[in-house]
Amino acid sequence: MNTSPDPQLVRAALEQVSASQGFNAWLKVGIVDLHTGGVTIEIELREELSQHHGAAHGGIVGALADTAASWAAATVAGDVRTASYTIHFLKAARGTRLCAVGTVLKAGRRQVSVEVKVHAGDGGDDWGAPVAVMLASVAPVAN
Amino acid sequence: MNTSPDPQLVRAALEQVSASQGFNAWLKVGIVDLHTGGVTIEIELREELSQHHGAAHGGIVGALADTAASWAAATVAGDVRTASYTIHFLKAARGTRLCAVGTVLKAGRRQVSVEVKVHAGDGGDDWGAPVAVMLASVAPVAN
């Protein structure tokens, strides 16, 4: 991976793609930070994203982390798709916001390994310990 | 795991819980089959569940598989929560319906291992090869 795409162009492309995806548009994913090798995204938690104890549904936690993984990979590899991931749920995702931080561990030609930590809370600077961690394999899509 | 709960009671409990979960109610998850050790669930694919190429979004595929894993585990262990899972995306999930089949591999006292295969298609008998496979660890919740 000799050259990475321009982060501003990646951000613009991701925001455009995201708006055109029924699911991500519905989730209302916002980019808080994006640089070569990493991304931070957030969503606001609402009724439709909850499970029966009032916390965010595991499917939402997984989906947000999956998005963070592929977007972090996109900062080093352009167009990508998630090939596989593993997620560990560490505690209930309670609060009004959910934040996922994706960090590229290795940018290979065939596979980008990404670590994601998901935090729940009420925004601001202190998110506390992660509610979930993910390791993802994201594949560059041939041009 | 000496005794498993009555499948009819499990099914009724899952349908009640699911209706009370904002996310699953929104997904409109239906139970096609449920027996001790396994479950088959389906959803109808619609615009809000798609990514930008028109197939089901990976987050939806993962969330449906996660639900199948925990519901399969519930048939042998009662109240549970997903502790971790790994999912491999094998091909694009195209069609009008998504189906997830969860099968308990091992019902331990502390952890239930479940395999899930997700299929996409237009319903009927022939779903073709899986679009995703999952291995999940589901933890019984103490009573």
Add this chain to the structure above:
Amino acid sequence: MNTSPDPQLVRAALEQVSASQGFNAWLKVGIVDLHTGGVTIEIELREELSQHHGAAHGGIVGALADTAASWAAATVAGDVRTASYTIHFLKAARGTRLCAVGTVLKAGRRQVSVEVKVHAGDGGDDWGAPVAVMLASVAPVAN
């Protein structure tokens, strides 16, 4: 993946490579069956491969499954290396032999997804339920 290598050539190459690997030579991995899309391998269990309760050590179960995953992938993609895997340990691996069956789920250009089931027993036809299951991502190595 339009063409797969000749299974006989793959088998010969794997046996040659394996003999040249300190670790696999020490494990004494034998190929029971190999065809395009799958492989079955076995080892004899001995004192050095055990944990303290007399069953095969988890590290050995994982290593054998890892080998089965990469060799199954080699039948469709030639030279490969394991990028990542997930393993679930289902029960203690007791007996005199350990057998791993690797099956290719998807042969992509950048990643081959392989499922492996590991069985323990005393050989013969009846291996019983798997002691471990694995999902692996194996990457073709550029020529």
Add this chain to the structure above:
Amino acid sequence: MNTSPDPQLVRAALEQVSASQGFNAWLKVGIVDLHTGGVTIEIELREELSQHHGAAHGGIVGALADTAASWAAATVAGDVRTASYTIHFLKAARGTRLCAVGTVLKAGRRQVSVEVKVHAGDGGDDWGAPVAVMLASVAPVAN
């Protein structure tokens, strides 16, 4: 998890158990550091632990990481066994020593989540970037 065992007792117990395990005795696993919530272990790389390109075999990297995961979990939960893990191989494990650092992410009653980073090198203070990362689920064994 209200109380953790005394780290000195855990260390003594692990060293005794390890010496009685054929495989770990053969690997010659040494404890560099052990405290409540974490462990660092090392092995010396030798011919029998290699693959055909001279680096440590993936099976050895996985086995050492698996040991670090279960030993880190033992510092908070006493007697344990690894239930499942996911490992990503980031680069070839070259050098004369292999080091695995296990850190407990969550100590639940039914499952301990552990993150492990494996480093290769020639010892000393600078190990460089990890050659592999693991997320493991370790189950406490009932007393």
